[in-house]
Amino acid sequence: MSATLSELAHTEALHFERLATLGTLAAGLAHEIGTPLATVLTNLDVVLERLGELDVPADEIRPLVEALIEARAGVDVVGRAVGSMRRFGDVEGDDVEDVSLPEAVSLALDVAGHELRHRARLIIEHDDAPRVRGNLHQLAQVVVQLLSNAAQALPEGNAEAHEVRITTRRCRPGGACIEVRDTGAGIDADDLPRIFDRDYTTRVRPGGRHGIGLAVCRAIVQGLGGVIEVESEPGRGTTVRVRLPAVSQRRPAQRLAPVHAVPSPARRGRVLLVDDDPLVRTALCRALGREHVVEPVASGREALVRLREDPRWDVIVCDLLMPDLTGPQLHAALRRERPDLADRMVFVTGGAFTDETRAFLAAIDNPVFHKPFRIRVLRDVIAAAVALVG
Ligand SMILES: Nc1ncnc2c1ncn2[C@@H]1O[C@H](COP(=O)(O)OP(=O)(O)OP(=O)(O)O)[C@@H](O)[C@H]1O
Ligand SMILES: [Mg+2]
Numbered sequence: 001m002s003a004t005l006s007e008l009a010h011t012e013a014l015h016f017e018r019l020a021t022l023g024t025l026a027a028g029l030a031h032e033i034g035t036p037l038a039t040v041l042t043n044l045d046v047v048l049e050r051l052g053e054l055d056v057p058a059d060e061i062r063p064l065v066e067a068l069i070e071a072r073a074g075v076d077v078v079g080r081a082v083g084s085m086r087r088f089g090d091v092e093g094d095d096v097e098d099v100s101l102p103e104a105v106s107l108a109l110d111v112a113g114h115e116l117r118h119r120a121r122l123i124i125e126h127d128d129a130p131r132v133r134g135n136l137h138q139l140a141q142v143v144v145q146l147l148s149n150a151a152q153a154l155p156e157g158n159a160e161a162h163e164v165r166i167t168t169r170r171c172r173p174g175g176a177c178i179e180v181r182d183t184g185a186g187i188d189a190d191d192l193p194r195i196f197d198r199d200y201t202t203r204v205r206p207g208g209r210h211g212i213g214l215a216v217c218r219a220i221v222q223g224l225g226g227v228i229e230v231e232s233e234p235g236r237g238t239t240v241r242v243r244l245p246a247v248s249q250r251r252p253a254q255r256l257a258p259v260h261a262v263p264s265p266a267r268r269g270r271v272l273l274v275d276d277d278p279l280v281r282t283a284l285c286r287a288l289g290r291e292h293v294v295e296p297v298a299s300g301r302e303a304l305v306r307l308r309e310d311p312r313w314d315v316i317v318c319d320l321l322m323p324d325l326t327g328p329q330l331h332a333a334l335r336r337e338r339p340d341l342a343d344r345m346v347f348v349t350g351g352a353f354t355d356e357t358r359a360f361l362a363a364i365d366n367p368v369f370h371k372p373f374r375i376r377v378l379r380d381v382i383a384a385a386v387a388l389v390g
Contacts, residue, residue, distance in 0.1 A: 030086040031350040035277055037079055038348070038371035042283040044072045045375045079372040084110035086351040086370065098131040098247045099139055101168040101178050107136065108143035109166075116147060119154040120162035120182065127169040129176040130246035134224045139178075142220050145213040146180040146240050152203070153184025153238060171243055175226075178242045186234035195230065217242075268292050269314040269386035274303040274330070275348070276322045280371075284317065287375045292382065300325025304333055311338055314386045317378070320349040320357055328360040346381055348373070 048068050051061055084107075105124065116122055132139075143166070150164045162183045171177040187195060194200045196218050201211030214228075221228045226244035269292040275281050281296040288294045292314075297303045301324045307313070320327040327347055334342035343366070350371045361368060367381050 026085040027351055030082045033078070034082045034086070034350040034371040035280060037075060037082065038350070038373065039277075039279040039283045041072065041075050041079065041372040042280075042287045042375050044068055044075065046283070046287050048072070075372065082372070083370065096133060096135055099134045099136045100131055101129045101139070101176055102126040104136055104139040105143055105166055105168060105178065107140040108147060111140070112144045112147040112151070115151040116154075116164055118159055119151055119156055120159055120164040123163060123165040125165065125167045125169075127167065129168040129170055129178075132176050132224065132226075132244040133247050134244065138220050139224075142217045142242060143178060143180070145217050146242075149213060149240075150180055150182035150184060150238070153182055153186070170246070174246050175243050176246045177244070179239060181237065181239040183237040186236055186238055187230070187232040188234055192230065192232060196228075267386065269382060270312060271295070271382060272297065272303060272306065272313045272316045274300060274316065274322070274327075275319040277319070280319075280348075284375075288379065288382065291379070292386070299323070300327065300330040303330055307334065307338070307341060311341060313341065313344060315382050316341065316345045317382075318345050318347055320347055326357075328357060331360075331364070331366075344385060346378070346385075348378075 048065065051065055051068070054061065105126075109122075109124075113122070147164070147166075154162050154164070163181075164183075165179075165181045167177075167179040167181070169177055169179075191202075196214045197211075198215040199211040203210040218228050221242050221244065224244055226242060229241045229243070230238065231241075232238040271288060271292045271294045273281060273284055273288075273294055273296045275284070275296070276298055278298070281298070285294045285296055295306070297306055300318075300322045303316070303318070304325060307316070318327045318330060325333075327345075327349075331342050331345055334345070345366050347361075347366060347368045348371060349368065369378055
């Protein structure tokens with residue numbers, strides 16, 4: 001028996017409640033980890049740079065430089081994991097947008113990839129799939145469910161003998177398609193008609209409720225005007241195909257960040273640094289202080305006072321979430337009083353977004369850096385802004 005629409009809506013609501021809680025947790029953790037990581041990364045970059053300038057024999061310096069480069073590579077890996085957690089934490093955003101299927105797959109792999117890697121070789125093929133109208137996180141959730149089902153159809157520990165192939169491609173007429181093919185246990189022909197039913201499951205795991213994954217997938221896919229199909233051969237494997245209507249017109253060009261040239265500054269710039277975290281302030285002052293005059297302030301309110309008494313700043317590097325006056329609030333105040341200064345704001349953020357912050361980031365053209373970021377990228381943006389002001 002198929003579930004009714006209202007039952008499905010309830011199932012979906014339950015499921016997304018579970019995901020939203022997970023997402024909030026992930027975003028909070030990303031924020032907690034990202035900020036100190038930004039301090040570590042910035043300081044490593046500064047030390048590496050200064051070591052290179054010391055008048056010490058290269059043989060003595062080399063092991064230290066190598067140790068720091070390895071430390072930085074480790075921090076970069078953690079930084080990427082933080083980025084994935086942050087993106088997963090964005091699951092509550094339900095905006096409809098033109099979604100790239102490879103992007104949805106990549107987000108899903110961040111979440112579910114580890115479940116697969118010790119069970120199968122993972123093959124990913126992206127073949128010119130057009131974008132689809134939908135929500136990135138919902139589509140990523142569909143892929144997560146399909147990958148999780150594929151993983152559970154495969155035995156552990158014999159990864160070389162098995163394969164999970166994820167394909168995105170164009171499918172006619174006017175469609176885009178994601179396919180997840182596994183070489184796992186397969187599904188008996190008799191069971192095939194029931195697998196989308198809510199509560200139909202062959203899992204015998206204690207705790208938790210199962211049998212909702214495919215019901216949720218079908219609800220999401222049908223909600224986007226698509227279909228989901230399954231082919232399976234017991235003992236040989238299963239293919240699940242999601243077909244979605246493609247966006248007909250080309251997506252407008254992505255908005256470019258206002259500055260992306262990388263000239264080296266002819267003069268020292270003036271940078272106002274607004275961050276409530278003292279370690280981030282110290283690290284950024286250290287990293288930028290030789291090229292520019294950097295003045296740190298600990299809050300948005302303090303920044304506003306400083307900007308009112310002296311507006312001659314090339315760049316305002318500003319945290320997003322601060323207790324008294326947030327980055328968006330400072331931006332709004334400057335928009336009213338000194339729009340030229342609002343344009344010179346560069347945001348650094350550890351994530352953990354509220355709906356307002358998310359809407360704010362979508363609406364502005366200013367550069368945004370997610371902690372941790374590499375200091376040279378921020379330097380390039382500041383250098384370009386200084387050159388622009390002249
Ligand atoms: N790739 C697959 N290979 C083999 N069987 C599958 C596959 N995908 C789904 N199934 C079968 O369909 C059933 C229903 O899948 P569904 O994703 O809806 O629920 P579930 O995986 O059992 O639980 P959960 O709610 O945690 O996703 C599974 O229990 C399994 O028997
Ligand atoms: Mg499942």
